[in-house]
Amino acid sequence: MAFSKRKWVLLPIGILFFLGLTYWIIGRIQYRLNVMDVEEYEPVSTLKVPEHLLTHSKFPFIDVHNHQWVMPVQNLSKIIAEMDSLNMGVMVNLSGFRGKYLEWSLDNVKDHYPNRFVVFLNINFEKLDDEGWPNETLKMMEEAVKQGVRGLKVYKGLGLTDKDNNGKRIAIDDPRLDPIWAKCGELGIPVLIHSGEPNSFWKPKDKYNERWLELKQEPDRYRDPKVIPPFEQIMNEQHNVFRKHPETKFIDAHLGWYGNDLEQLGKLFDELPNVYTELGAVLAELSRQPKTARAFMIKYQDRVMMGKDTYKKEEYYTYFRVLETDDEYFNYYRKRHAHWKMYGLALPDSVLKKVYYQNALKVIPGIDKSLFEK
Structure with a gap:
């Protein structure tokens, strides 16, 4: 024993x-x-070129794509201090959700910093077969706007994973959703919609896929073409909604996943004047093609807004550097999004003002203009 x-x-x-x-x-x-693994390889550049390290923006800005997940109980003073240091005038919290959670978020904002935060509503699209659809949801939207909601945020589940009561994938252009898009136009609020993923997420996970590292670190982001409709179909469904509802303003999140194909995004803008976009989590797409991207940003300066997505104060510094300087060959802040180097666009002041705040003031109602136009 x-x-x-x-x-x-x-x-x-x-x-x-x-x-x-x-x-x-x-x-x-x-x-x-x-x-060594590619994740370990972090060479220090020996290149000697001018650097302009920025910690706040040249002009105040509106971040139209942010997520504050605990806003009902959040100490807003702490984040306001960081916003002030960045020169962020207004933050748009896209994760307002609905019901009591939304009510508590709005109350926290109204009680402390009513002119510094904007809150968007979120809808459960999987209820579209339930009794009371769409009237109950439309009424909820009306009440939310009366309470202070300034827009609707649509998550990527719509079109990818959301299912109806029969277990069928809900297409973005499902006609059962038309009352929702129309109501947003009627209420005068924009729809910030995230549809699909980068095209590479549908590609084989091999050495030729430039998103290989991201798919290795975040394997749930892979989109099996045997299960999920192709990228092109998802995009077409989204664009069909834009076409069908010209009276509604849509903010196509993440450069509409066409940051690597700006010509295609430009065609979308040319066709659909009710469509805008933002830079959340796709800045690296622009800064690897500085000549093309600069020309695009100047041509479509009325259609692009500042957005960040995941909040981390120090990561805004890279946005400022890309948009405002002509610096060369510097690092992005997240390797799995960009294993390449960044190049600044040195946008003119007139364009910067539009991207930073003027376009958002036109599209999102109820923002205090005095924070930006003295």
Whole structure:
């Protein structure tokens, strides 16, 4: 019995020691052979060029794409201090949700900083087969706007994973949703809509996929073409909604996932004057093509807004540097989004003002203009 106890104590210790030793030996072999994972490779550039490191924007800005998940109980003073340091005039919280959560978020804003935050509503589209659809949802939208909501945020689940009561995928241009889009136009509020994903998420996860690292680190982002409709179909469904509802203003999130094909995005703008976009999480697409992107931003200066997506104060610095300077060959803040280097666009002041705040003032109602136009 004593031997048995000793065996069962020493056996796992021995296994762990063996595995640790094996891991150490493999590491030494890789070091000797100069083998490393792409995630480890972080070369320090020896390039000597002018640098303009910015920690606040040249002009005050409206972040039209942000998520504050605990706004009902959030200490807004802390984030206001960070906003002030960045020169952010207004933050749009797209994650207002609905019901009591929305009510509490709006109350927190009204009680503390009513002119610094804008809150958007979120709808559960999977209720479209329930009794009372769409009238109950339309009434909820009307009440939300009366309470202070300034827009509707549509998450990517619509078109990808949302299903009706029969288990069928809900297409973005499903006619059962038409009353929602029309109501937004009637209420004078924009729809910020995230549809689909980067095209590469549908591609094979191999050495030719420039999003390979992101799919390795975030495997749930892969879109199996056997299960999910193709990228082109998702985009067409979204664009059909834009076409069908010309009286509603749509903010097509993330450059509409055409940051790598600005010519296509330009064609969309040329066709549909009710469509705008923003820069959330896709800045790296512009800054790897500085000549093309600068020309695009100047040509379509009335259609693009400042947006960040995930909130982290220091990451805004890269946005300022790309938009305002002509710096060359500098790092993005998230390697899985961009394993390439950034180049500044040096946008003219007149364009910067439109991207930073003027376009948002035209599209999103109820923002205090005095914060921007002294």
